[in-house]
Amino acid sequence: MNTRDTSPAPLSDDLQRQARVWLRLLDSGDVTEVDAQAFRRWLDASADHKLAFNEVKHRWATLRTASGMYVERHPNAMPAPAAVPATPRPALRQRSAGRRAFIGGALTVGAAAAVAGFYPDVLRRVMPDSLGADERTAVGEQRTLTLASQTVVTLNTQTSIRQGIQNGRTVSVTLLSGEAAVDLGGSAEPFTVSAGVGSARAQDGRFEVRYLDGKACVTCIDGTVQVSHPAGKRSLQAHQQVAYNDHVLSDVGNVNALAVAAWRRGELVFDQIRLVDVVAEINRYRSGRVVLVNEAARNQRVTGRFRIASLDAALAQLESTFDLNARSLPGGLLILS
Template structure:
C-alpha cells in the first residue's frame, strides 16, 4: 500500500535500495563466505545496483552509533527494533548534507553532523592541516577533523571546540595564552603542554605528550603528565594509563602503525584516511592480529598487504568500496 512503512528496518526505501541495505548490514556483521561474495557479485552486476550499494554505504556511515549496535551479538532482533527509526532519521540527515556538499565530497565519505557544519576548520579524508592561533597555541588537525574557535575567557585562555576527529595541540607559557579544548561533555585545559585529543565514536581520548594538563568531565578531573592518557564518554571518566606517545602521534609524521591490532580495528582506522569504505566480511579474518607500518599517503596499498599476509580475497567496487573476505 502506498505510503506504508514495512517492518523491514529500511522499509521506507525502494526495493533495490532495501536489498543494498541488507547487503551492507550483512557485510558489516562479518559473516560472509565465498558463496556470499559470489552472490553479491552477481547482484551488483545488474544495472544500477552498484550505485544502490554506494547509497546504502553512505546511509550506513550516517547512522553512526546505531549501525554499531546493529552488528552486535543480538543483531537479527536489534535490526528490526532499531533500524527503521535510525535509518529514517539518518536518511533525512544525509539528504540535507548531500544538498550542501554534493560534488565537493566523496559519496562514501562521512557526511558532517549538524554541529560540524558550524566548524571553522575541517579536514577531508586523508588531509592534515596546521593552524597557528594568533599569539597563542598551535593546532594540527588529522583526517576528518572539525573544530571551532570560541571567544577567549576573561583570563585570556584560547577556547576551541573539537566536534570530532583528532588534533595535536601545543600550549606554552612563552605564547602567553593557555588553551581550553571542549569535546563532548568534557574539556582539557593546559598552560604548558603538548597533547593529542581524539574524539571518535562518542569517546574522547587525551594523551599528554609533554608538560602537564587537566582533563575534566562532570564533577571529576584528572591531571596528566607526559606519557599519560585518559578517556571519557557517557559512562564517565576512565582511569589514567601510561602509553607509547610515539604510537599515538605517529600520524603527525604521516605514518600509520599497528601492533598486534585485530584486523577489524585496523581497517576501521584505515577507513578514516580514505574515501569509500573497506568491509571485512569475515568475522574470523577480522579477529586476526595485524602488524604493519606504512605511509598514510599510500593508505590504499594496505589492501594488497592484507591480501598477501592473510590470503584474503579482495573484491573492489566503484566508489572506493573494497570487500575483504
C-alpha cells in the first residue's frame, strides 16, 4: 500500500536567513512605523514566512535557555560585562541594550537576535509619540502648513506635531517627532516650538527644530531664536545651533545653515558624517529599510550631496565607494554587507 508523505517541505535557507535578518532588526530597539509595516508585509507574504519566523524565534528561545543554564552552572565561563555608566533613559531602551549585549556575547554575528514573544511588543511600541498629533507626514512626504497670515511651518518626512491654539489662532506647536521648519514674517506675537523638555521661541526670521530619539537640535537660519531648557537658556543668531536632551543643554555653535536646511530643497548634505549615521538618515526618507551590517565600514566618513528623490542612486554610490555588497529582500529591506 502506498503512503503519502504529508510532512511539510523544509523551509529554504534563504527564507530562514530573511527571518533572522528581520528578527535582528526588530530587536535592535530602533524600530519605526515603516519598519513594522514592512515586516508585516513580509510576514503575510505566505504561510512559510510565518513558519520561518516562528522557527527562528523558537530556536533562539531554546538557545537562550540553554545559555542561561550553562552560565548558572559555570559562572566563570564568560567574562563579566564592562561597567556602563547609568543613563537615565526610559526602561525600554535599557532593556533593548541588555538584549544586544547578551546577543553579542552568546551568538555569532549572523545569528538571530530575538526573544520569544517579542514580535507583538515591537508593534505595540512603534511610534508612541505620534499619539495625539494634529498633523503628521509619511515616509518621504513633506507638507507646508500656513498656521497664521505670517507663520508658515514646513514638516519634513515622518514628522508629527500638535498645535497650540489660543483665541482661535495657532501660537505654538509641539514637535512630537521629526523635523519642522518655521518661517515668520515679523508677526506681533512670538511663535514657539516645543520639543521634549525644551522649546524654541522667535518673533521673526526662520528656524528649524529636529527631535528624534529624545534628542533635539535647534538651528537659527535668520533672525534670533530663544531656546529654553531646564538646564538654562540660549540665544541663537543666524547660522547658530544648539542641541539638548532631557538633561543636558549644549553651548551655542556655528553651523552651515544651508546644509541644515537642504531637505527643504530636496537634498541631503553630509560633511564628514559616519556612514552608519548617513544610512540612518536615508532610512527616514526611503520606504523599506537599509541595514548596514559591515562593521568595518560603519565609521567611514561621508561627504556628499544626494537628491532625496534619487536615494537608490545615492545608495548605489555608497555601495561603490565603500566596496559594499547590497542584497535586496522582501518588504523593502536592503542589506549592505
